[in-house]
Amino acid sequence: MACTRPPSAPRSAISNVNETSVFLEWIPPADTGGRKDVSYYIACKKCNSHSGLCEACGGHVRYLPQQTGLKNTSVMMVDLLAHTNYTFEIEAVNGVSDQNPGARQFVSVNVTTNQAAPSPVSSVKKGKITKNSISLSWQEPDRPNGIILEYEIKYFEKDQETSYTIIKSKETTITADGLKPGSAYVFQIRARTAAGYGGFSRRFEFETSPVSVAASRDQSQIPIIVVSVTVGVILLAVVIGFLLSGRRCGYSKAKQDPEEEKMHFHNGHIKLPGVRTYIDPHTYEDPNQAVHEFAKEIEASCITIERVIGAGEFGEVCSGRLKLQGKREFPVAIKTLKVGYTEKQRRDFLGEASIMGQFDHPNIIHLEGVVTKSKPVMIVTEYMENGSLDTFLKKNDGQFTVIQLVGMLRGIASGMKYLSDMGYVHRDLAARNILINSNLVCKVSDFGLSRVLEDDPEAAYTTRGGKIPIRWTAPEAIAFRKFTSASDVWSYGIVMWEVMSYGERPYWEMTNQDVIKAVEEGYRLPSPMDCPAALYQLMLDCWQKDRNSRPKFDEIVSMLDKLIRNPSSLKTLVNASSRVSNLLVEHSPVGSGAYRSVGEWLEAIKMGRYTEIFMENGYSSMDAVAQVTLEDLRRLGVTLVGHQKKIMNSLQEMKVQLVNGMVPL
Structure with missing residues (x-):
């Protein structure tokens, strides 16, 4: 037999970074050395960006499935350090590699890890315990991966997990009040950095002090009263439901909410003649069918990723270029789905593309297509050079004329009019979800509210479960989850305020609960400084308590057009003394x-x-x-x-x- 030799180096190694994990893939070596027993070895080095010196990563890094003896051409490294430069060397070896006196043959990949969420809190200690309260303290996570912004403490009565309470704290101590005497409570804690929340700690169980016998005898009557009231409420609900169902059988359409009727038709895929309507992709039995119906499949080879420009809910957001056959190459934004996703995450990720692909308007972000037949899964959209509107305005405070600002608002209103006409309710309209290009054209984006808000720092828990962005949301949507185009109009009024104040935070440092209470009691944001009276009046119209009294988006577009055609109407400013009245x-x-x-x-x-x-x-x-x-x-x-x-x-x-x-x- 001919002599065998060590293999050549693996080829075309690519990396995918997800926070503090790195996924590597490569192509087998061109020359296997005449042997079939080829496997792979991964060397990990941590490098100092200033000195250029590298050292071995150490034992804290985990390799999935393993570091040596790899048979497949991919591996994942987890538990890396945040914001750190790494070099990975991938070497192919076979049965005679140990006999080779020459230099190692490997391919190297350089990566920088992202900021990562903190590791879980590992130890929680109980402090003072009374019959109605429990005090706790804990240590900062072993790997904070950045500055801890706050802690979230979730607790519930033992065996009552579906009814829990959330407390937020900037300190490593809290006291949970209003608890039942002599009851066991389960606590879990997680930390948040700029990268988001880490995982919850394991469950810690503590018990409140028992109440006196006399008091407990009095308390024993409470469950009986609660049960009686509950039974009464259920009976009343049954009677009302029976009456309502009877009326529904009589087709009393005069009582039906027109918004509900519209959504009913859309979800049933019944299109009105001559009117293009939005179809909810969640109504498809197979979500992949919706993606392929509304989004064009793009070959991964047509896309060039250039740099990471941000972090999305499911992975990184990059800028790059797209070269389609017969067309000139042009810049695009690329959202990638991180490695190790679940099928539900993939479905939710592509769900936004299924929504976006139905829209075609100059003030709605344009979907170029999706990559679903290779990894990573991607959503490709037009590239907006100036990024999100709120950040752009903060960077350019005071740099634009009133007419330019009104032009931005007109574009947003035009996009929202189009969505409203399509029967689509955005539910998360805010300056952070508007993108702006180099020509100052604003486009509505972010059509994934149901998933995005779960980790949005602007979101708040509501009494009915789920989360909504309180500062931008209409009172009826907060109280009854009644989202309509009219609630989008309320949010548009907040966006107007953000634009005219150059990205200031609505309601400043008021808490979400204080905002809800103040708005309910009639408080409205004051006019931004140097704001034309006509624009502030339009904001107040958008913030009418009665949703039927708010202007429609077509009326808003018409009004802004009149102001742009007649610039002198913008010269009258809100009286300075009444701004804070x-x-x-x-x-x-x-x-x-x-x-x-x-x-x-x-x-x-x-x-x-x-x-x-x-x-x-x-x-x-x-x-x-x-x-x-x-x-x-x-x-x-x-x-x-x-x-x-x-x-x-x-x-x-x-x-x-x-x-x-x-x-x-």
Whole structure:
């Protein structure tokens, strides 16, 4: 027999990074050395980006399925460090490789891991326990993978897992109140960094102190009362249901909500003649059928991924180029589905493409196609150079004319009119979900609300389960989950406010619960600084409590068109003194408890250079400062727009603190 030899190096190695995991794939070597016993070995090196020196990764890295003796041409490394440079060397070996005196033959891949969610909290200690409360403390996770922003504590009565409570804390201690005496409760804790939440800790069980015998005798009556009330409610519901079903049999269509009727037809795939309607992909028995019906399949070889530009719910978002046959190469955005996905994740990921593929409008993000026949699975859309609208506005604070801002708003309203006409309710309209290109054209994006909001930091738990973005959502949608085009109009009003305030956070630092209560009691966001009165009035119209009183999107587009054609109508600004009038709940001094002096306040907002000017002009107390208007600032010589905004916004936030106390409005 001819002598055999070691194999050549593997070929075309590619990597896929998912937080602190790396998936490698490669093609077998061109020369197997005349033997069939080829296997693969992975060498892992951690490299310092400054010195260029590399060292072995160590034993904390796990290889799936294994590091040596690999028979298949792929491997996954997990438990890597976040934000770290790694070099992986993939070597093919066979039965005579050990006899080879020459240099190793390998292919290397350089990767940088992403920021990762923190590891689970490993130990929780109980503190003070009473009959109605349990105090807990814990240690920071072993691998925080970044700065811990907050902890989420989930707890429930033992064997009552479906009814749980969530507490959020920036500290490593909490006290759970309002518990039942002598009852066992289960606690789980997870940490959040900028990369998102880590996994929940294991379950920790603690018990409240028992109540006295006399008290327990009184308490024993409560379950009887609760059961009686529950039975009564059930009976009442049955009677009402029977009556309603009887009326429904009589086809009393006058009572049926037109939005519900419209959605019924759409979900049933009944298209109205001459009208293009949106079809919910979830109504398909096979979700893959919906993807192939509404999205074009693209060959992976047509796509060139250039760089990572962000993180999505299911993987990374990249920029790259697409070259289709017979067409010139052009830039695209590419969403990738991370390795190790479940079938449900794949279905949800492609569900957004099934929705997007039904839309064709200059102010809706355009779907180029999907890659489903090879890995990674991808969604390819047009590339928007300036990214999300909220970030873009913050970076360019005060740089645009009012007409340019109104043009942006007009584009968003036009896209929403199209969606509304199609019968599609967005449910998560916000500046962060609007993309903007180099020509300042705004396009509505992000059509995956049902999945995205589960991990969205802007979302909040509601009484009916699930999550919704409270600050952007209409009161009826929060209270009754009644999402319609009218609730999208409310959200559009918030987007208008975001645009005119250059990406400021709606309701500032008020908590979600305070926002719900304040809005319910009639509070509305004040006009942004230098906002035309006509635009602020349109915002207030969008925030009408009665959803039937809000303007339709076609009316909004028409109104904005009139303002653009008649720019002089935008010159009348909202009166500076009335901008914060609906923030004031009584004439008590504002801010006196927050800052001890005018100087301390100005220093806190990095405007200390104006302390002397304020004092010389009689503004020597926080009570006096609370009455300052924009005209007063100009008179004092505060001429820079950015400084004016900073001071006026700080005053507004101090006034909002009064609302935070939930004094009746």
